Amino acid sequence: MNRSELNKRLVSLMLVGPLFLFLVLFFAVPLVSMMKSAVSDPVAAEVLPATARAVSGWDRSSPPSDEMKAALVADLRQIGEDQLFGDLVRRLNSAKSGFRTLMPKTRAAALEAGGNIDLVALDRRWADPSYWQAVTVATSSTITDRNLLAAVDLQRDASNTIVALPPDASANKAIMIRTFVMSLTVTLACVLIGLPFAMITASVDGWKRQLLLGAVLLPLWTSLLVRTAAWFILLQDRGPINSMLTYLGIISAPLPLIFNRTGVIIAMTHVLLPFMVLPIFSVLIGIPKNLMPAAASLGAHPVRAFLSVLLPLSLRGVVSGALLVFMSALGYYITPALIGGAKDQMISSVIAYYATGAANWGMAGALGLVLLAATMILYAIYLRLSSDREARP
Amino acid sequence: MKILNAALIACALTSVGIAAAEARDLTVVSWGGNYQDAQRKIYFEPFAKQLGKPVLDESWDGGYGVLQAKVKAGVPNWDAVQVEAEELALGCADGIYEKIDWEKLGGKSKFLPAAVSDCGVGAIVWSTGISYDGDKLKEAPTSWADFWDTKKIPGKRGLRKGAKYALEFALMADGVAADQVYTVLATPEGVDRAFKKLDELKPNIVWWEAGAQPLQLLSSGEVVMTSAYNGRITGLNRTEGKHFGFVFPGSIYAIDSWVVLKDSPNKDAALDFIAYASKPDNQSQLPQYIAYGLPNIEAGKLVPEKYQAELPTSPDNLKGAITLDVDFWTDNSEALTQRFNAWLAQ
Numbered sequence: 001m002n003r004s005e006l007n008k009r010l011v012s013l014m015l016v017g018p019l020f021l022f023l024v025l026f027f028a029v030p031l032v033s034m035m036k037s038a039v040s041d042p043v044a045a046e047v048l049p050a051t052a053r054a055v056s057g058w059d060r061s062s063p064p065s066d067e068m069k070a071a072l073v074a075d076l077r078q079i080g081e082d083q084l085f086g087d088l089v090r091r092l093n094s095a096k097s098g099f100r101t102l103m104p105k106t107r108a109a110a111l112e113a114g115g116n117i118d119l120v121a122l123d124r125r126w127a128d129p130s131y132w133q134a135v136t137v138a139t140s141s142t143i144t145d146r147n148l149l150a151a152v153d154l155q156r157d158a159s160n161t162i163v164a165l166p167p168d169a170s171a172n173k174a175i176m177i178r179t180f181v182m183s184l185t186v187t188l189a190c191v192l193i194g195l196p197f198a199m200i201t202a203s204v205d206g207w208k209r210q211l212l213l214g215a216v217l218l219p220l221w222t223s224l225l226v227r228t229a230a231w232f233i234l235l236q237d238r239g240p241i242n243s244m245l246t247y248l249g250i251i252s253a254p255l256p257l258i259f260n261r262t263g264v265i266i267a268m269t270h271v272l273l274p275f276m277v278l279p280i281f282s283v284l285i286g287i288p289k290n291l292m293p294a295a296a297s298l299g300a301h302p303v304r305a306f307l308s309v310l311l312p313l314s315l316r317g318v319v320s321g322a323l324l325v326f327m328s329a330l331g332y333y334i335t336p337a338l339i340g341g342a343k344d345q346m347i348s349s350v351i352a353y354y355a356t357g358a359a360n361w362g363m364a365g366a367l368g369l370v371l372l373a374a375t376m377i378l379y380a381i382y383l384r385l386s387s388d389r390e391a392r393p
Numbered sequence: 394m395k396i397l398n399a400a401l402i403a404c405a406l407t408s409v410g411i412a413a414a415e416a417r418d419l420t421v422v423s424w425g426g427n428y429q430d431a432q433r434k435i436y437f438e439p440f441a442k443q444l445g446k447p448v449l450d451e452s453w454d455g456g457y458g459v460l461q462a463k464v465k466a467g468v469p470n471w472d473a474v475q476v477e478a479e480e481l482a483l484g485c486a487d488g489i490y491e492k493i494d495w496e497k498l499g500g501k502s503k504f505l506p507a508a509v510s511d512c513g514v515g516a517i518v519w520s521t522g523i524s525y526d527g528d529k530l531k532e533a534p535t536s537w538a539d540f541w542d543t544k545k546i547p548g549k550r551g552l553r554k555g556a557k558y559a560l561e562f563a564l565m566a567d568g569v570a571a572d573q574v575y576t577v578l579a580t581p582e583g584v585d586r587a588f589k590k591l592d593e594l595k596p597n598i599v600w601w602e603a604g605a606q607p608l609q610l611l612s613s614g615e616v617v618m619t620s621a622y623n624g625r626i627t628g629l630n631r632t633e634g635k636h637f638g639f640v641f642p643g644s645i646y647a648i649d650s651w652v653v654l655k656d657s658p659n660k661d662a663a664l665d666f667i668a669y670a671s672k673p674d675n676q677s678q679l680p681q682y683i684a685y686g687l688p689n690i691e692a693g694k695l696v697p698e699k700y701q702a703e704l705p706t707s708p709d710n711l712k713g714a715i716t717l718d719v720d721f722w723t724d725n726s727e728a729l730t731q732r733f734n735a736w737l738a739q
Contacts, residue, residue, distance in 0.1 A: 082488025083464075089486060093727065100723040104486045168588070171735035178738075237615070259599070342554075342600060342737040353734065358727050359458035 038147050038365035043087045044138035048075040052139035064132045069119045076110045096134040147366035179346040183329035189269040190325045194276030202284035220274040228335045231267040259341040267339050276321040283317030418447045419662045422474040425452030426605030427628045431682035436670045454603050457483050464489040469654040472663040475516050478719040481650045485512035491653040497668050508688030513650030514667050515688030520705035521558055522644025524621040526611050527636035537566035537643050541594050551610045551619025554600035556733035563590035565643050575718040624683035627703050642713030646705045
């Protein structure tokens with residue numbers, strides 16, 4: 001490679017450098033770390049090495065042996081850093097409630113007394129094999145499928161087979177399905193409103209087009225939170241919509257528009273509508289204006305001309321708009337939280353609980369991963385279907 | 394590769410430069426609404442004057458993960474935070490708070506024993522219980538059984554969204570004596586019983602999250618009764634001339650504490666702030682705005698007679714009230730919250 005060629009290479013590298021950096025920092029790194037946090041579970045094995053060895057031979061049902069207890073006490077004395085200990089306690093308590101108070105108590109006792117201590121005398125819970133089972137599972141491996149299983153309402157029982165969680169313990173699957181159903185409903189509503197709107201916008205000229213486009217773009221430039229708050233005011237029991245309908249005598253009691261599914265769908269459709277209108281519009285203005293007159297000159301009824309000329313041509317815009325709307329809707333958090341009731345929360349609210357409420361990053365990562373996987377599968381199905389259609393003559 | 398390296402280094406340098414140039418002012422975080430308005434008046438603004446620098450205040454609605462994430466990220470963007478008892482216990486065990494220098498505060502003996510911790514200083518003693526609009530309800534509720542009785546008092550009810558408090562209140566409504574609540578709740582049957590009782594009221598519940606919400610729900614008539622924080626109720630009565638009532642029997646009281654997040658860049662100022670907010674002269678001003686009990690014993694004595702009767706710490710109000718079982722919730726919060734969320738979603 002000669003010098004000038006090398007220079008060219010370097011210049012081109014420099015040009016894509018910022019993009020590359022951006023992709024790595026804001027796409028690859030978060031994604032990989034999220035996936036990693038969903039399956040990695042190193043803390044117990046790392047912090048309790050002696051206990052890990054001691055419990056590896058245990059049959060997981062007989063009373064805990066003295067050797068196991070001594071190993072645990074020795075390990076607890078070794079932990080220097082409080083935050084590391086906190087990670088361990090959080091990990092154990094998330095598998096079995098009770099470790100939160102048990103572990104700090106045990107650690108304090110271990111640090112205070114020099115020699116061997118009687119764990120069972122300290123706290124009766126140490127005689128209970130179920131606590132030791134949690135320790136055994138946690139220390140046995142540095143990777144885990146626990147979070148991924150829990151994300152779809154499954155768990156491993158004592159004999160290590162995968163079973164369903166009790167129906168009242170977790171509703172992730174139902175919420176996940178609800179998320180997809182709601183996103184799909186919003187997408188459909190956006191198509192039904194956005195397609196005619198885009199067609200009208202594309203068919204007029206001058207100030208009329210500017211006005212219609214402005215009606216779509218202006219909300220897009222307003223913050224999502226502001227638009228959601230505005231819907232909150234509009235939809236409430238004594239809000240403008242209900243007052244107007246009552247004033248006109250159409251209804252006698254206020255329509256239930258807020259804290260339910262109807263309100264969420266209305267608000268989300270409004271917020272996401274620009275992402276449907278704009279792609280359809282950009283496809284439509286590329287279609288030659290004389291196609292419809294041409295169809296008419298060949299004797300096609302306007303409906304027929306629409307169905308067999310304009311609609312198929314605009315379909316590409318509809319599909320890309322639908323994808324945009326559907327994908328954005330999947331991650332919605334603020335709108336359902338403010339407008340929806342308890343039964344309208346989407347999967348993002350569960351993820352938010354694990355991240356900000358419980359500090360259980362593994363569960364938050366696992367739920368994100370399951371959502372990502374489900375979305376990818378849907379996308380793959382879409383690609384398959386759309387390529388089939390294009391292949392047909 | 395060199396260019397890439399150079400670009401990386403440049404990026405790193407600029408970000409370090411930005412971080413160094415931006416010396417953040419002391420940031421104090423509390424629970425918003427009329428409570429934080431009162432704190433701003435008696436703590437934040439006078440302390441800023443004394444400090445000669447601005448004091449920023451933000452509000453939050455709790456959540457241990459928020460604090461943990463801020464500390465794990467390196468330099469937290471909050472300094473002094475008012476936390477609930479459960480967050481204090483969790484964070485203190487996890488080492489995400491700075492240790493408190495009790496000498497600065499005049500020694501541990503100056504405070505209620507329950508308000509003293511290695512990592513936090515009690516800020517208020519507050520109560521959660523039934524509140525209602527005395528102007529709208531002819532017959533006032535007196536117990537959680539009344540709260541559950543939609544025939545006697547028709548209409549929606551507000552409850553704080555979460556397993557904590559909702560389960561205790563449900564058990565009391567089901568006839569469990571106040572002092573037996575945590576004994577019953579510690580058994581799986583007790584938890585089932587609480588959820589079953591919640592089932593009865595589920596269609597009539599409006600869930601709230603921020604402490605200012607129940608006041609709005611009551612004012613707008615969206616609910617006839619709601620669980621609420623007692624101090625805000627009396628605060629609203631005073632400022633807006635409302636006649637909201639608060640039922641102390643069956644209420645649950647707890648202590649909120651000030652903590653300083655680990656590795657806070659304003660650690661010293663934050664500890665000074667906590668000392669300032671704990672001084673008897675300053676703390677004793679709180680009850681004239683918001684009826685919360687005071688953890689500083691001396692401050693409690695300085696409160697004028699006319700405000701004493703409204704505090705959750707007054708002997709009459711303690712009758713039939715119970716204290717929040719922090720140990721129970723640190724152990725069971727995650728499992729019960731998960732079940733509660735699943736229950737909500739069904």
